Each structure stands twice: as structure tokens, then as C-alpha cells.
Amino acid sequence: MLVKSEGIVLREVKFEETNKILTIFSRKYGKITAMAKGALRPRSPLIASSQVFSYSDYNFYKGKSFYHVNQGDIIDSFYPIREDMNRLLYGAYLLELVDSSTVEEVPSEKLFELLKKGLKVLSSLNKDFLKFIIGFEIKYISFLGYRPYLNKCVLCGEDINDTLKFSISHGGVICERCFKLDPGSKKMDKHMLNYLKQLLYTSLDELDNIKIPKDVMIKIQDIMVKYILTNIEKNKFNSLDFMESIKKNGGL
Numbered sequence: 066m067l068v069k070s071e072g073i074v075l076r077e078v079k080f081e082e083t084n085k086i087l088t089i090f091s092r093k094y095g096k097i098t099a100m101a102k103g104a105l106r107p108r109s110p111l112i113a114s115s116q117v118f119s120y121s122d123y124n125f126y127k128g129k130s131f132y133h134v135n136q137g138d139i140i141d142s143f144y145p146i147r148e149d150m151n152r153l154l155y156g157a158y159l160l161e162l163v164d165s166s167t168v169e170e171v172p173s174e175k176l177f178e179l180l181k182k183g184l185k186v187l188s189s190l191n192k193d194f195l196k197f198i199i200g201f202e203i204k205y206i207s208f209l210g211y212r213p214y215l216n217k218c219v220l221c222g223e224d225i226n227d228t229l230k231f232s233i234s235h236g237g238v239i240c241e242r243c244f245k246l247d248p249g250s251k252k253m254d255k256h257m258l259n260y261l262k263q264l265l266y267t268s269l270d271e272l273d274n275i276k277i278p279k280d281v282m283i284k285i286q287d288i289m290v291k292y293i294l295t296n297i298e299k300n301k302f303n304s305l306d307f308m309e310s311i312k313k314n315g316g317l
């Protein structure tokens with residue numbers, strides 16, 4: 066069966082001498098596995114559309130066990146992501162986040178649009194990477210169905226005053242009276258909560274208007290990553306571990 070869809074390459078693996086097996090997040094079919102036959106040949110018409118990050122219009126043949134890429138017309142290669150170490154590392158994390166939190170053949174227009182926009186914004190980003198990443202994460206996890214409850218205490222429904230924590234297991238902020246119900250909850254304050262709300266409701270290309278101190282961002286990012294990992298039932302992100310190891314060695 067021949068099918069068409071836009072898609073973004075999340076992962077590529079060399080297969081035999083000249084082929085690639087691609088993991089593509091497609092608009093119409095969700096995440097799919099697709100064979101790009103001959104993509105490693107020097108003159109293959111699939112060279113550009115079979116690269117990680119590439120956003121293309123694909124024609125697939127849907128076989129029994131996976132898809133075959135017949136044709137790929139590139140829409141945006143997001144090439145500038147490869148030209149900068151920060152963009153590349155954070156970009157790899159966006160792709161890993163999508164890859165590790167989606168199952169095959171479950172389409173989501175919202176997640177597709179968010180990833181597309183995320184890569185577009187990242188392509189021209191030169192600073193405030195962490196703010197961008199948290200903005201992406203909180204939208205992403207919300208679209209995935211785990212939007213954190215930020216308006217009132219997620220456990221008792223009371224208003225939140227100045228003393229609060231974030232409960233990863235219950236998915237939202239909790240008030241002081243409820244601290245004892247989740248001993249593992251994370252320290253948070255009113256400022257962090259307000260930043261989190263702003264990042265949730267502000268478009269990725271308008272984040273410049275939000276100013277967040279770096280130490281606060283690191284704390285928020287720590288909570289967000291744990292929150293995401295818990296909800297998608299994973300232990301870690303390889304791309305973030307890799308980033309940490311580079312930072313420790315003075316590379317960033």
C-alpha cells in the first residue's frame with residue numbers, strides 16, 4: 066500500500082552496506098520504522114531526507130513489518146542545528162524525548178506540530194537553551210496527557226500560598242498541609258511556580274519576554290525531567306547524560 070505523510074527523522078541506524086533504518090515521527094501515522102534503501106549510496110535521492118532532524122514530505126510503501134521510503138522531498142533540514150554544539154545536544158534531547166515517549170502508529174498532530182516548531186526555533190537559538198527546553202518539555206508532557214496541575218493543591222484542592230512543593234507522583238503542586246502525604250515531593254516556591262506557568266502558556270518563539278535566573282531554571286529543569294521520566298516510565302535520557310559528561314569535562 067502506498068501512503069504519504071510529512072515526517073521528521075528521529076533516529077537512523079545503518080543497515081547492511083547501503084541502507085538505513087529510520088525512526089520517523091510522521092504527521093499522519095505517528096512514529097514509524099522505515100527502511101531507506103540505498104540511502105547511504107553517494108548519489109542516493111534519499112540522502113537529505115534520511116538524515117536525523119530532517120523534515121520531509123515522504124512517499125512510503127507500507128510493507129508487512131515496516132514502511133519503505135520510496136521518496137522524500139525535503140521541507141526543512143534544520144541544518145543550523147548541526148552547526149552549533151548546544152543546538153545539536155539539545156536537539157538530540159528533543160528527538161530522544163519524542164522517540165522514548167511515543168508508541169508506533171499512534172498519530173498526534175499536536176505533538177508533531179510542537180516538535181516541528183521546537184526544531185525551527187532551536188535552529189536559530191543562540192542563548193537561553195535551558196529556558197527553551199523547559200518551555201518545550203512542559204508543553205510536550207501536557208500534550209502527551211500529563212499536564213501538571215498548577216493552579217491549586219493537586220491533593221486537597223485548596224489554594225496554594227507561599228509554601229508549596231511539587232509532587233511528581235501526583236502530578237502537580239501541593240500545599241503545606243499535604244506535604245506529609247508525599248514525602249518525596251520536590252521543593253518549589255511561588256516564583257518557580259509562576260515561571261512554570263509562563264513557560265506552559267508562552268509560545269516557543271516568544272520566550273524572550275520571560276526572564277528567569279539561571280539557578281532557578283536548573284531547579285525547574287531537574288523537576289521537569291524527573292516528572293517526564295516518571296510519566297513515560299523511563300530511567301534516564303541518554304542525551305542529557307551525554308550533555309552532563311561534556312559539561313563536566315569543560316566542553317560547554
Ligand SMILES: [Zn+2]
Binds near residue numbers: 218221222241242
Ligand atoms: Zn493540599
